[in-house]
Structures are given as C-alpha cells and as structure tokens.
Amino acid sequence: AIGSMVVLLLLPQNKTPLPFKVPFVPLLPLLSVFINLFLILKLSYLTWIRFAVWMVIGLSIYLFYGLRHSVEKERQEEQHTEKSQPT
Numbered sequence: 409a410i411g412s413m414v415v416l417l418l419l420p421q422n423k424t425p426l427p428f429k430v431p432f433v434p435l436l437p438l439l440s441v442f443i444n445l446f447l448i449l450k451l452s453y454l455t456w457i458r459f460a461v462w463m464v465i466g467l468s469i470y471l472f473y474g475l476r477h478s479v480e481k482e483r484q485e486e487q488h489t490e491k492s493q494p495t
C-alpha cells in the first residue's frame with residue numbers, strides 16, 4: 409500500500425487542461441487501495457483456501473487449454489515443416 413502511494417506520487421503530472429478530471433487524485437485512488445486492503449485482510453482463512461483452490465483450478469484450465477490450442481505453437485510447427493521440406 410505504501411509502495412502504491414509512492415508510485416502514484418512519483419508519476420509525472422500532465423499540465424494540459426482537460427474537459428474532465430477525476431476529483432481528488434491521488435487521494436481517492438490511495439484511499440480505495442487502503443480500504444480494499446483492509447477488506448481483503450478481514451476475510452476468513454476458509455475464504456482464502458477457497459480462493460486458492462479456485463485459482464489453481466482456473467489457472468490449470470487456462471494453462472492446459474492454452475498449451476493445446478496455442479496459435480503460436482501452430483505457427484511454429486508450420487514454419488518448422490516448411491523448412492524441413494526440400495524445395
């Protein structure tokens with residue numbers, strides 16, 4: 409949270425006049441980060457276990473589906489077969 413605050417304060421400020429500006433920047437985003445961290449820290453350990461289990465399930469599906477259906481993999485295989493075929 410402190411790191412977020414430092415990063416937000418160190419970002420270069422644009423001085424161009426804009427038709428709309430978000431009010432209270434960087435205070436409002438920092439307050440939002442602290443409130444969300446507070447809420448996350450108040451979750452029970454069972455919630456964290458459920459979260460971890462679902463993350464493992466979701467990432468496994470994402471990883472294994474991605475490995476099987478990768479467009480980049482197909483592209484590399486096509487290039488490899490084109491190079492290996494004599495012309």
